[in-house]
Amino acid sequence: MTEETVVDARQSLVRLEPSEIPLDSALEFPIVAADGALLFDAGTVVPDGASREFMFRHFEPHRAIQEPAQSVPDEDALKDGPLTLEDIGLTIGARVGLRGTGGTGSAMYASRVIGFSTPRRNGERSLFVTQPLMTGFDPLDLTLGEQVDLVALTGRGVFRFACTVDATCREPFNYAVLSAPGAIRRLRTRKFARMPTRLAAHFAAEGAPQSARQLSRVSDISPYGMSLTVANPVARMGDRLQLSFQFKTDGVDVKIDTIAIVRHVGTLDPADGSAAYGLEFESIEPSQRIALKSFMAEHS
Secondary structure, eight states: OBOOOOOOTTSEEEEOOGGGSOSSSBOSSOEEOTTSOEEEOTTOBOOSHHHHHHHHHHSOOEEEEOOOOOOOOOOOSBOOOOOOHHHHTOOTTOEEEEEOSSTTTTOOEEEEEEEEOOOOTTSOOOEEEEOOBOTTSOOOOOOTTOEEEEEEEETTEEEEEEEEEEEEEOSSSOEEEEOOOEEEEEOSOOOOSOEEEEEEEEEEETTOOGGGOEEEEEEEEETTEEEEEESSOOOOTTOEEEEEEEEEETTEEEEEEEEEEEEEEOOOOTTTSOEEEEEEESOOOHHHHHHHHHHHHHHO
8 A cells, every 4th residue: 555645625626617628638737536536646647539429428537736735624424432452352373453653654554463451440452563564665674663554454343543652673573562542433334245336546557558447436345346337348257457546444545456357248338338347456455455444344
């Protein structure tokens, strides 16, 4: 999971008309949806009229007017009162997403719970976790006294909490000792069935250049796949697509780049010739899957 710059949906947006979007020439400004999701970045090309028509049929294209970002209270979490590790059902071996406060910004790494301390008089217990990892990046080096944010998915829901790094250890392997979790919050009840949504996505045939990527719409999504509506369906069952999409969960902007396998091709829409691909994600990092489940929990 990587930190990604996206347009803040709270910024001022100006609705665009088709005549304001040139074809076959580099855009001078990014085009975003009403929620701020990036449709076409500045410098990219809307290749033809069909692509522009698809964009207006499935999204509401806007141009963003930059304004200073405002701090907005987090109101997405449910207020459950004080929760403990026992309440959330976190167990040894459970995967957690961990985000540090250093130079990694909003990037969330994957870690695993390997133990707990003996309960103190107040019932609190420290948390032992493996050194956080993310594919393509060096392991996350935690600093003594640093505060870290964690997202945990258990059989009882999706939870977020903060800990302080009490110790880092190198033997017999790299791991960290975290303080007892503070302010554990439960997000909305998790659901793994596909959830209807309207996200922008970009895709191309595997191995195609970046310039070949086309705009598409995510119609529904699960942690394991999605239904993707495309303007010009040419892929067949079994084809592999390069796929990228982004979303926000718990205040963090998440971008996923992955390979997806076409498992189904829907019938053509007679109105515009579009069709929906049923896609299965070939591989997603554990931290990204946690973020997807968290996103679904927040919007269920």
